[in-house]
Amino acid sequence: MIQSQDIAKDFPILQRKINDNKLIYFDNAATTQKPTHVIESISNFYSNTNSNIHRGVHTLSMESTYEYDQAKDKVAEFINSPNSESIIFTRGTTESINLVAETWGKANLDESSEIVITELEHHSNIVPWQELIKETNSKLKYIPINSDGTLNYENLNQIINSNTKIVSLTHVSNGIGTINNIKKIIKEAQSVGAITLIDAAQSAPHMPIDVQDLGCDFLAFSGHKMLGPTGIGVLYGKKDILEEMPAYQKGGDMILEVTYEKSSWNEVPFKFEAGTPNIAGAIGLKSAIDYLNLISMDSIREHEKELTEHILKEMRNIDGIDILGPESVEDRAGLVSFNIPNVHPHDLGTYLDTKGIAIRTGHHCAMPLIKKLGSHSSARASFYVYNTKNEINEFVTQINNSIKYFDNV
Amino acid sequence: MSNTENLSFVYKKEILDRSSNPGFEKKIKNPDKIIKGLNPFCGDEVKFSILLSDNRVSSINLEVEGCAVHKASSSILCAIIIDESINHIQGICDDFISFFKNENADSKIYQNSKLKLASSLFDIKSNQIRIKCALLSWNTIYNNLFSKN
Structure with missing residues (x-):
């Protein structure tokens, strides 16, 4: 207790x-408060270690890189990801979902495709798909809810069918707290070859998450809802899917080679982390996970x-x-x-x-x-x-x- | 605000009375203007159906959904603009909105005799987060009543 x-x-x-x-x-579903442990880890980073990562050869850069990479390992362990390359740091759940819609979505959907979400979703798991169907002429379908706010699983095998390409749903409703039977839905999606994205913004901070047990292809959550700082979030993705996906934002850090004519992309997860990342945020998130693990x-x-x-x-x-x-x-x-x-x-x-x-x-x-x-x-x-x-x-x-x-x- | 007693700063008797009975419920058959407002941050809504004659608001129907401040403010706005000319309404709304948005706009609102009816709303200026509740309907009318459509 x-x-x-x-x-x-x-x-x-x-x-x-x-x-x-x-x-x-x-008001913890909106954002959570921060323990001294997390506040001091961020302060300590800026006071003692601050430097850019992955490029410099000096001591501070090596230390910052080490701490940033440790944060990624910590997140991987927290959700039982098989490897750290599957962990992409984003600004939060919203950016994580947008990343998938913008990259995987645009590359894989056409007018015959259907996207399935639920009537329980936060705007962040509705609006990116509404925009995507305009660009790809695909269709957006909803798994309905019962009057008590639970999902109605009755016609699941009709809503999720051979046209379904992606099923994206929340694990826990931020509006009313419903915990969805995501395993059942992931299984249904897998049976038709659709990929799955779990919005874990309201679950990862509050209950154990095991992506390998769930079998989902993507999982998204935010640091600030789990004692960490704002501006840092996570997208977990199966490595083989991430490798096939086009890049998201383009620029520094995500490239392998750049000439005046063309560029090639770095391997995952760096391909999806253009620009200097939120290093202090990642370190703060690691401290938050350490704190949660203690409990x-x-x-x-x-x-x-x-x-x-x-x-x-x-x-x-x-x-x-x-x-x-x-x-x-x-x-x-x-x-x-x-x-x-x-x-x-x-x-x-x-x-x-x-x-x-x-x-x-x-x-x-x-x-x-x-x-x-x-x-x-x-x-x-x-x-x-x-x-x-x-x-x-x-x-x-x-x-x-x-x-x-x-x-x- | 430091305690419940100071809630009366926001929840004056007129505001609570008007929020439970905003009035202006009589439907208008063929309104000249239907103006809707929504606060996307909280879900408060308002719909005005307005009949005009000689450039005056001759009749108004109010449908309002939301908190006590928003309901009362919408009701007071209707009471002020009924029988008023559109040109006057523009000035009245401008003075009211400016009062809440500008630190130094107090004098105008007290000089505007029509706005005496809205005086129960003035103290809401001290509660930053609720100003949007007081202003939704006024902004809605100000931004839409004077458009060409």
């Missing part, structure tokens, strides 16, 4: 008071299940509350999206802020999903390693207070 109170002490920002109250940070991803998942079970039990006592997403914590990540009668999510968010509680309100970059579930927006509380049941109790108390406040004014 995680000792969240002790863990919270490692996060300087969690000692802050917001509007005279101790901060309760429940263990299994324990993190168990901790969030406990918190989610607790909050669902407490929140179901609120009159008229509408909790979006699956009922069972087995099918739900540490995230609760909800609406309460007569208090709009923004007004609730402003009220809770005066109590030092940070939540997300709005459509959570999943506009079609929230509309499909009959709302324009929702309030969302999402948890991480430093959150406690006591914080949830305070949160539920303040929701009840907000209902009274807006009723009585």
Whole structure:
């Protein structure tokens, strides 16, 4: 069992008071806070090691290169990638998905091709495909959801068929917390020879991920949602597929040879990392993974299940509350999206802020999903390693207070 | 804001009253203008159906979805622009929007007698994150009512 109170002490920002109250940070699906360990690793890099990588022969460059490469090895180990060459550093999940759509997509899709995503997706796993179908005349199909926000797997073998070239779906819904049965969908995609991309932005930070066990071809996630810095993310890709793909951005570091007439590309993963990468970001991400490993991803998942079970039990006592997403914590990540009668999510968010509680309100970059579930927006509380049941109790108390406040004014 | 008491800075009685009953619900059969606004960051929406006569807003129907501030602000805007000439509305919106966007635009808003009706919204200027809720409808009207279409 995680000792969240002790863990919270490692996060300087969690000692802050917001509007005279101790901060309760429940906006972890948007971004997570950073432990001293991560902050110091970045500061230490800039104070002692900073240099560009892969080119210089001086000590600083060798040290920076070593640390950057170590970060890549660490990420590979974190998701059980068979090798480090399968790990591409990007700016985040959004860039990772765009990279696949722009390179693999444009090279492999035509008017007979179908792309399959789901109705649960974040805008970042909808918009790149919507743009790609315009350029390739391919089709975009959606795996539908049930009213409880779980995927409807009934007609899977019709939606995913011999025309399907890529199935790209989220592991965990950022809007409502649904955990998808991605293994089942990957298997279905494999049966028709389609490749798969898993958006793991909301799962890699919260539960063990094993790309070899999953069998996916691509997997994308972001550093800042797992205690790391912003501006660093990961695209995992099977090496043979990456090798066949055209380059993404072109320029320094991704080339093998350049003449005035033409250029050839470096091997993977360098082919996909043009320009000086986010070295400090990669080092920060490595520290974040070290920190998460100390706690263990299994324990993190168990901790969030406990918190989610607790909050669902407490929140179901609120009159008229509408909790979006699956009922069972087995099918739900540490995230609760909800609406309460007569208090709009923004007004609730402003009220809770005066109590030092940070939540997300709005459509959570999943506009079609929230509309499909009959709302324009929702309030969302999402948890991480430093959150406690006591914080949830305070949160539920303040929701009840907000209902009274807006009723009585 | 430091505590719940200071919430009254944002949630004045008029704002809460108007948000629960924005009014202007009477449908208009053949509106001269249908103007829609959306805040893509939060999903707040508004739709104005407007009947014009002699370059004045003679009738207005409001459909609004969103937070208390957005609903109240939309309702107040309708109350201000009904029976008003389009030219005047442009100036009124300009003064209101400028007040929220510029540090030193306070004097104009207090000089504009039509904007007295909107005074319950003025304190929202101190809550940076909610200014967009107060301004969505005003920007929507300002950017669309005066277009050629």
